[in-house]
Amino acid sequence: MIDKVVSTMEQAVAELHDGAAIMISGFGDAGSPHELIQAVIDHGATDLTIISNNAGSGETGIAALIKAGRIRKVICSFPRMAASHHFDAAYRAGKLELELVPQGNLAARIQAAGSGLGAVFTPTGYGTQLAEGKETRDIDGRMYVLEYPIHADFALVKARAGDRWGNLVYRKAARNFGPIMAMAAKSTIVQVSEVVPLGALDPEAVVTPGVFVKKLVLASSNAQPAAA
Amino acid sequence: MIDKVVSTMEQAVAELHDGAAIMISGFGDAGSPHELIQAVIDHGATDLTIISNNAGSGETGIAALIKAGRIRKVICSFPRMAASHHFDAAYRAGKLELELVPQGNLAARIQAAGSGLGAVFTPTGYGTQLAEGKETRDIDGRMYVLEYPIHADFALVKARAGDRWGNLVYRKAARNFGPIMAMAAKSTIVQVSEVVPLGALDPEAVVTPGVFVKKLVLASSNAQPAAA
Amino acid sequence: MNMQRLDRNAIARRVARDIPEGAYVNLGIGLPTLVANYLPADRDIFLQSENGLLGMGPAPDEGNIDWDLINAGKQPVTLLTGGCYFHHGDSFTMMRGGHIDICVMGAFQVSVNGDLANWHTGAPDAIPAVGGAMDLAVGARQVFVMMDLQTKAGECKLVRACTYPLTGLACVSRIYSDVGVFSVGPDGARVIEMVEGHSLDDLRAITGLELEIGSER
Amino acid sequence: MNMQRLDRNAIARRVARDIPEGAYVNLGIGLPTLVANYLPADRDIFLQSENGLLGMGPAPDEGNIDWDLINAGKQPVTLLTGGCYFHHGDSFTMMRGGHIDICVMGAFQVSVNGDLANWHTGAPDAIPAVGGAMDLAVGARQVFVMMDLQTKAGECKLVRACTYPLTGLACVSRIYSDVGVFSVGPDGARVIEMVEGHSLDDLRAITGLELEIGSER
Numbered sequence: 001m002i003d004k005v006v007s008t009m010e011q012a013v014a015e016l017h018d019g020a021a022i023m024i025s026g027f028g029d030a031g032s033p034h035e036l037i038q039a040v041i042d043h044g045a046t047d048l049t050i051i052s053n054n055a056g057s058g059e060t061g062i063a064a065l066i067k068a069g070r071i072r073k074v075i076c077s078f079p080r081m082a083a084s085h086h087f088d089a090a091y092r093a094g095k096l097e098l099e100l101v102p103q104g105n106l107a108a109r110i111q112a113a114g115s116g117l118g119a120v121f122t123p124t125g126y127g128t129q130l131a132e133g134k135e136t137r138d139i140d141g142r143m144y145v146l147e148y149p150i151h152a153d154f155a156l157v158k159a160r161a162g163d164r165w166g167n168l169v170y171r172k173a174a175r176n177f178g179p180i181m182a183m184a185a186k187s188t189i190v191q192v193s194e195v196v197p198l199g200a201l202d203p204e205a206v207v208t209p210g211v212f213v214k215k216l217v218l219a220s221s222n223a224q225p226a227a228a
Numbered sequence: 229m230i231d232k233v234v235s236t237m238e239q240a241v242a243e244l245h246d247g248a249a250i251m252i253s254g255f256g257d258a259g260s261p262h263e264l265i266q267a268v269i270d271h272g273a274t275d276l277t278i279i280s281n282n283a284g285s286g287e288t289g290i291a292a293l294i295k296a297g298r299i300r301k302v303i304c305s306f307p308r309m310a311a312s313h314h315f316d317a318a319y320r321a322g323k324l325e326l327e328l329v330p331q332g333n334l335a336a337r338i339q340a341a342g343s344g345l346g347a348v349f350t351p352t353g354y355g356t357q358l359a360e361g362k363e364t365r366d367i368d369g370r371m372y373v374l375e376y377p378i379h380a381d382f383a384l385v386k387a388r389a390g391d392r393w394g395n396l397v398y399r400k401a402a403r404n405f406g407p408i409m410a411m412a413a414k415s416t417i418v419q420v421s422e423v424v425p426l427g428a429l430d431p432e433a434v435v436t437p438g439v440f441v442k443k444l445v446l447a448s449s450n451a452q453p454a455a456a
Numbered sequence: 457m458n459m460q461r462l463d464r465n466a467i468a469r470r471v472a473r474d475i476p477e478g479a480y481v482n483l484g485i486g487l488p489t490l491v492a493n494y495l496p497a498d499r500d501i502f503l504q505s506e507n508g509l510l511g512m513g514p515a516p517d518e519g520n521i522d523w524d525l526i527n528a529g530k531q532p533v534t535l536l537t538g539g540c541y542f543h544h545g546d547s548f549t550m551m552r553g554g555h556i557d558i559c560v561m562g563a564f565q566v567s568v569n570g571d572l573a574n575w576h577t578g579a580p581d582a583i584p585a586v587g588g589a590m591d592l593a594v595g596a597r598q599v600f601v602m603m604d605l606q607t608k609a610g611e612c613k614l615v616r617a618c619t620y621p622l623t624g625l626a627c628v629s630r631i632y633s634d635v636g637v638f639s640v641g642p643d644g645a646r647v648i649e650m651v652e653g654h655s656l657d658d659l660r661a662i663t664g665l666e667l668e669i670g671s672e673r
Numbered sequence: 674m675n676m677q678r679l680d681r682n683a684i685a686r687r688v689a690r691d692i693p694e695g696a697y698v699n700l701g702i703g704l705p706t707l708v709a710n711y712l713p714a715d716r717d718i719f720l721q722s723e724n725g726l727l728g729m730g731p732a733p734d735e736g737n738i739d740w741d742l743i744n745a746g747k748q749p750v751t752l753l754t755g756g757c758y759f760h761h762g763d764s765f766t767m768m769r770g771g772h773i774d775i776c777v778m779g780a781f782q783v784s785v786n787g788d789l790a791n792w793h794t795g796a797p798d799a800i801p802a803v804g805g806a807m808d809l810a811v812g813a814r815q816v817f818v819m820m821d822l823q824t825k826a827g828e829c830k831l832v833r834a835c836t837y838p839l840t841g842l843a844c845v846s847r848i849y850s851d852v853g854v855f856s857v858g859p860d861g862a863r864v865i866e867m868v869e870g871h872s873l874d875d876l877r878a879i880t881g882l883e884l885e886i887g888s889e890r
Contacts, residue, residue: 002695002717027507027544028530030523053544080585081530088583100584103506104548104591108345111545115762116769116812117336118365118372121346123594124552127625129576130586137346139376143625144346148367165719165728165755169432172541173507174524179543183766198755204397205433206757207543209727211697211719211772230478230500255724255761256747258740281761308802309747316800328801331723332765332808339762343545344552344595351811352769355842357793358803393500393511393538400758401724402741407760411549426538434540435760437510439480439502439555 003164005195005216009039012189012217016045016154019072023110023155023181024052024062028081031174032061033158033191035219040156046070051110051150053103053177055079055087066090075150077103102130105147107180113149114183114212122147155185158219159208161194166213167206168192175207182212191219231392233423233444237267240417240445244273244382247300251338251383251409252280252290256309259402260289261386261419263447268384274298279338279378281331281405283307283315294318303378305331330358333375335408341377342411342440350375383413386447387436389422394441395434396420403435410440419447460653461604461634469494471560471602471632475501482506482551482592484561485529488602491560504556506588508547511539528588551588552595559596561589563603563628565618568645568665570628572599573620586623593624605633605662612663614638614645635659639670646670677870678821678851686711688777688819688849692718699723699768699809701778702746705819708777721773723805725764728756745805768805769812776813778806780820780845782835785862785882787845789816790837803840810841822850822879829880831855831862852876856887863887 006012013036016022022040026032040048041064048071055074056063063086065071074096079087090096101109102124112120121144125131135146157178160171168190170178182188195218234240241264244250250268254260268276269292276299283302284291291314293299302324307315318324329337330352340348349372353359363374385406388399396418398406410416423446462470464487472494475481480502483489492514495501503512505527512527513534521532535541550556563574572593575586593599606612614631630648631638636659637649647659647669660667679687681704689711692698697719700706709731712718720729722744729744730751738749752758767773780791789810792803810816823829831848847865848855853876854866864876864886877884 028526030507030526030530078585078587080583084583091583092581098584100586102586102590103544103588104552104595107544107548108343108552111766112348114770115336115766116351116771118349118351118367118370120340120348122552123344123346124591126594128590128622130590139346142346163755165717167755167757170541172432172522172524172535173505173509173526175541175543176507176547177544180545183770183772201757202433203728203752203757204400204435205430206759207432209757209759209763209767210755211721211727211767256743258724258743258747306802306804308800312800319800320798326801328803330803330807331761331805332769332812335761335765336769339549342553343549344554350769352808354811356807356839358807391538393502395538395540398758398760400739400741400752401722401726401743403758403760404724405761408762411553411555429540431511431535431540434542437540437542437546437550438538439504439510439550 004166004213005164009035009217012036012215013039013043015187016040016043018045019047020045020154021049021051021152023152023185024050025157025176025178025181027053027173027176029061031158031176031178033156034061036156036189036191037061037065041065041068041070047072049073049075051075051152053077053106054081055084057081057083063087066096071096073097073099075099075101077101077106100130109147109150110180110184113151114180117149119146119148121145152185153187155181155188157182157188157190159190159192161196161201162190162192162216163196163198163201165198166210166216167201168208168213169201169205170207179208182208187214188212189214190216192216193219232394232441233392237263237445238270240264240443241267241271243415244268244271246273247275248273248382249277249279249380251380251413252278253385253404253406253409255281255401255404257289259386259404259406261384262289264384264417264419265289265293269293269296269298275300277301277303279303279380281305281334282309283312285309285311291315294324299324301325301327303327303329305329305334328358337375337378338408338412341379342408345377347374347376349373380413381415383409383416385410385416385418387418387420389424389429390418390420390444391424391426391429393426394438394444395429396436396441397429397433398435407436410436415442416440417442418444420444421447460651462651464490467602467632467634470637471600475558477501479557480504480555482556482559482596484559484589487562488560489527489529504550506547506551508542508544509535509539511536548591551591554595554597556596558598558600559592560600560602561592563601563613564620565613565615566601566628566631566640567615567618568640569642570626570640571618572601572623572628573618575623576621578621589623593627599628600630600632601628602632605635614663635662677868679868681707684819684849684851687854688817692775694718696774697721697772699773699776699813701776701806704779705777706744706746721767723764723768725759725761726752726756728753765808768808771812771814773813775815775817776809777817777819778809780818780830781837782830782832783818783845783848783857784832784835785857786859787843787857788835789818789840789845790835792840793838795838806840810844816845817847817849818845819849822852831880852879
């Protein structure tokens, strides 16, 4: 019997390693797997590359990872936030490399990795600083930039509910990057608010089929994030 | 008030025109919008390019369109079926152009069109007849073929239920190409088994958001296809 | 010059007037979110938010805030009856793929041919952040910019050529400002509408451009 | 030669033995679908079907046929508890993106280095059809071929180089046949297992290849 549910956050992140590339779901705090990120801090892995839409705010989540000095590089679209002081400080001190990617190219590159494409021509960013040095091409009279997949060793994802085969559903706008990151990482680890029996999720409404999930763990405090 | 529901099949396909490129959902008969296809026949538009997984079987659906002599070109992955005699005859008589596309490249090219990408490098088909004459590239030690988007003027899609804003849910494996074709065509026309009030569809379980749909029409006979 | 100027709410109201029923609209973070307040409730207009919402509704009551239901600016919102959720791949398929009729964004500068600069001041110590601006710039069918025509320091933001880092090339079609509405594009900038009390000469003086009155293209 | 040969069901049973619990498996149309009949019911093995199913179950009873629930060969199937539906984009993300552990396909020819030919006989009047074969060939982590080693006319289908149009290059790792199991790949073809009553010399004679006994790579 296959049961992808593990009992502890520690077990969930046991295979992490120094130098890993880690995708982290979330748009701001919505959908950010805070407990799994705390488990990464507890695990001790360092020299990490983080792929996420933002670069953390306040004192928890990605911000805590930065504060702990574990991150070598951030690939994201929007690091500047109201309380992104830990990112700001590390970036200004040159302790952190930033690869800034337009949000839709971030999504497209993650999707390219998940679906086995070698590269995609995207119109986004053409003629801007963020496409400098990149290959461009005129296709049917429109200009495109060649963008490559972003692969990751791990994806840390927050979902609302999951079953032992790894099928997932999400909650409202906390869905955001979760489903496409789950497809793109070698190993996807999910914190859920609820583990449900096989068959409890409507097969028409499963958002992430279990094939994309390696481990699930119940996050008892997987509540809505508090007001920022 | 926006109400995308029209009353008749005739209204649903009123804007069709000669020479149109039309995507048609379905994998075999599952998900094939037979009533809309009949409406295309009744409309009279001809010289059509059809993008679909198959090229029809028996006497209805795409097979009936071929029989009626309305199709100039078929872009599909699997035209040969148990009862594809109308395709076979038209193809052998040279009345029909065939562009054979590996099924996953068909999906990827439809998705590229829907998402505004200019082209994608796919590993599928490299080194085969179906990639002959196409641009190839070594990316990180693996060979890829450059494939371009497939755009369409119309998509004809079968769904289980929809609301007046065009939100859709599907039924089992009849979902297949429907959602990605709806994203790729300039104008997506949907036959549904049921028109439901706004709010009746779970916002977490909508498969095709209404933005991708132009018109819906109730197909009273939108039942499961009969045994082939 | 000491002319009458529209405040941000008045500009938002003016933008809202040009959004037809049935339009799929993305309102950028900051100023443009005000436009939602002026969309008539009896018109079905569909607000899309890059973080996976279509049919976005107004801010919730204090007691009904759900931090899993936010807009692109990370403020709490609601979902209208008939709205739905989707992931970031599908969201940017909407935005990049030409499915959004209108997006409204703020800007540092817009050039007469429609180039947009709104993501980076170019200051060397600034922390850059781009979000979905570049995707909207290339992907929305029409890009409306909503801004005061001048900076606080009095520099005109409608320019011959942008000096700030670009967000997108030749993408803006319309500027809604505190002094009037402009069209920009291949034919250059034209004045579509002036705020009461302004003359064409005023606008020429502010912009330093040989503006003409234009009709809708 | 007049040796004992496995029938298609026996080959299917042999393939099933090599599919571990937890594997995500795509069974190609035709012969490979038989493998499903021999997967032990007490093992969680996940069958994926290109038309948008994961957790595909056996054929339904006569009275429970649902033509919206079919497999890649358009035959009626069922969905297991815990299975789910998805669209073709997501289905081929699974298949092309390396998420399927094993696919099992039939073949016209397989070369010693693992080239696969199974979509087209090359006959000029044949109606070509490719389906998802090329995507599986490049996308599945392991490609197993299940076939009789010879055509009815006695031609060996394990060849030095394919003469039929290719489906994929260097993609097959294993051949399950009526006379034995072979590995193919960069090191060429090796005999992993022979059906009882066969000798290495028999297989060398059939194939015309300098086969050796190989261990699992």
